[in-house]
Amino acid sequence: MRTSTPALADRQEAHFLASLRAQAPAPERHALWLGLVAVAFTAVQLALVVPGLGLGWDETVYVSQSGPDATRAFFSAPRARGISYLVTPVTAVTDSVTVLRIYLALLAGGALFLALWVWRTLLPAPVLALAGGLFASLWITLFYGPQVMPNLWVAFAALATVGCFLRAVEAEPGRDPRALLGLGLGIACVALLRPGDAAWLGLPLVLAALVVPRWRRPLPVAVLGSGAVLGAAQWLVEAHLSYGGVLARLDRAGEIQGGLGWNLAVDDQVRALAGRSLCRPCAIGWEHPVTALWFLLLPLPLIAGLVVAARLRLSAPVLLATVTGLSVAVPYLFLIDYAAPRFLLPAYALLALPVALCLVRLCTRPSRWRPLLAGLVVVGLLGHVAVQYGVLRDAVDRSGRAAREIAGVAAELRRLGVRPPCVVSGHDAVRVAYRAGCASRQLTGHDGSITPAGLREAADRHAVAVLVAGDRRPPSVARTWTEHPLPDRSVSPDYRAYVAP
Template sequence: MQQSRLISGSGDRGVPREAREGARGRRARRRALRTTRRIALPLPWLAAVAAAFTLTQLALVVPGLGLGWDETVYVSQVSHQAPAAFFSAPRARGITFLVAPVAALTTSIGALRVYLALLSGAGLFAALWVWRRLLPAPVLAVAGALFASLWVTLFYGPQVMPNLWVAYGVLAATGCFLRAVRDPGDRWALAGLGAGVALAALMRPTDAVWLVLPLAGAALIVRRHRIRPRLRLLLLAVLAAGLALGCAEWVIEAYVRYGGLFARLERASEIQGRLGWYFAVDDHVRALGGRTLCRPCDVQWKHPVTALWFLALPLLVAGGVWAAARTRHRAAVVLATVVGSALAAPYLFTVGYAAPRFLLPAYALLALPVAYGLVRFCVACGLVRLSRIRRGWRPAVLTLVAGAVAVHLAIQYRVLEGVAGRVRADTADYARVAADLRAQGVRPPCVVTGTEAIRVAFRTGCASRQPSGHDASVTPDELAAMGLREPVAVLVSGDRDAPGYARGWRPHSLPDLGRVTGYRAYLSPAAFP
């Protein structure tokens, strides 16, 4: 009797045991239902991830980060700071359109960085929000956190580069495709599908092709009872329309400036080192140590720990697919895996060099199966209160998961710190060079050519022109004639001599640019200090 009272408690005296257990069971079920509903709400989860992504960029990346070489080309197309730089065949103008509202109004790089940081956070939220009816909110939050915690994602969030925006486009388009298949009456899903494909195509047309191919294949091979013929045709039409709309500007420019679409594709392949069969997986592994461009990527693999997550990615993706194999989320996880793999394949096997940003679209999609597998693993081990708790496993598994997350974040932070630090040092070096040239009389209207001409010219307010190479847009004779009318600076480094047309011009030593030593300028007669 005493033991019975200790178990039941004094407040339950006189109440039948069955009734007490029934009330307790109902209360437990209500608490579990409320907890499940709170967990299922996607808005707070995704908003928290997007806010953390934005704040981390503002704190760790944005301060003091000047424009890189590619960024300078894109921004110069709409900025009033300097004439537009040469726009080569592989480039698309989508990212220029995205930054035009700010770049056309102010020359402040800080304002541009803050604008892109805020916009990239909103973009991450919107792309994940599309999936709210397809995958559980915790899975989406973990996927967003995994993707946003990569140093590559954080570094390129506030940068004037197209790859992150391609990632958002493919993530949204794939989610909308699944929603349209699940609910043919969802008009917003079809519109989102077209918009996602168009965004990806506007940023990088070739990436959009590798997005459309697996989605079109899925539309064709999925069983008839899942996709009716009318919906099948509608999906294919939307994919084609989105691709055509996004690529329209690039194709028109091909005929206006390059003599046709195939001529531009040929020139783009030439600039990229001739596309063909390459095994570039090892190049991407080495580049993850903090190289924004590894070309040629014959460097030593000094920090293998930075690529552990990359090497583990195939196994984690396979685990996520296996975890979803017998659930209602199978189609979403499998399609995300297929499309993500299709987007990664060209850069891993057809391009002979590596840049971590190339794989951002693939990472965005592959984060979904990885997150699904991790969440299911945590649920099975009782780390999330949605199933039976295995108390014996819980402390060990919790410690393991927390330790893995901490190590991952520490590695990503160290790499990010190193990359951003190098860019900040370059920013200061280029500012000194530009100030030195202005003091020597190189002021607008003016022209800069030679080593690192694009970034120096933009900061000086000059046009950048090259007589040779991929960006050739002027002849040596034309540069010599320009030097008589306006200041022209020919930049050389090391033991290189001045080109023939500039050997009689005034030499001037410049501050070195990191590894670019012996940096100097040959100034035309029109430049007076």
């Protein structure tokens, strides 16, 4: 009697999964694969990103929070202080940007390893290693690895949180207490870094605990909720002390972000993948389509990965990773009217798992087409990495050039007598002020933190400069001050300073 084709296929799938899991003792195998990925991730950051990378505008705001009160930049409603806490061990002892970059690059490598290590009992080592490699090879991941920005750390914490949740609900009660601890710490870290992301991450996890019968346990859900509240506690307290309540802070945050509501930003994200750190307003053309090819093709391996997971009886971890990844992407694709590639890093980290499962299966499934499929996958990945490297190189070059220009402007201000204690206002004042050792205070806009009278009063006590670019006129309070040309900047033509007498 001949064996039926479905039965044969089932045996092949079982053999494939067993071979992935049994090639070496699991802990050692996972440690080797994941360790290599984490080391490579760190090494590429240190070699290609850290040298010459200057502090960006948002970074300067976060870094300044751990400095003297006189130089702290205005901290607006949408921000959370988690990333400032992360870099405080370095900023408290040195103002070296290079030391800060190295610290974050090393920390990012370790965080990638730990986030993937959580999944070692859920998915085979080759799948996790490839998922880590796919995520780590994105120019966005490499670019923000050594930067003082929260999104990549949210991605690491989100990946670990989902893994810990799965381990907590799949294990017998009390058999995996470390999973519960990791679940609470993971969601708390996300909430500390970006409270809104914690809500979008926790929502599908809570729903999964309610919908899946064997996952209906009160303890993991309680840990998830308490961890989120604990992580967001500082933000909530600050909302009451500085904004008049949580709702008032949320309203202000929404206003700063252009209003939250139905806004299709998928096309903005696609255009921003050409290397723009922020696309607001995103009125640029689609200049380099090849940089977004992987994004447009992503649904294909994602769906195929879910199909493979179903055949290999890995639906639970892969499906939950997919759902949570899509959930954390929702606000940045559909609720705001601008784009920044870093916003989707948590989604990419989670969606890398089903994609990696699909690619591993293509390369290892017994078939006469296997060599051809494996070759196509390898060629495709090499091309993908080449494109990512090109975008990364341009982004790093732009950042380095901006840092050198900012340093030149700060040096010129010091030559003009604008030295600590001092105040700088106007165009790109945050970065210039921090580099010059001054406070940045804005008269208008989202970061408005001083009135014209207050700026005039500050000029009676300290050196004060107002920066203006292009054909803009200085504010009325500075129009009688002495005008001085500043070194040219690529993004700020006719840059000049109005210095108080």
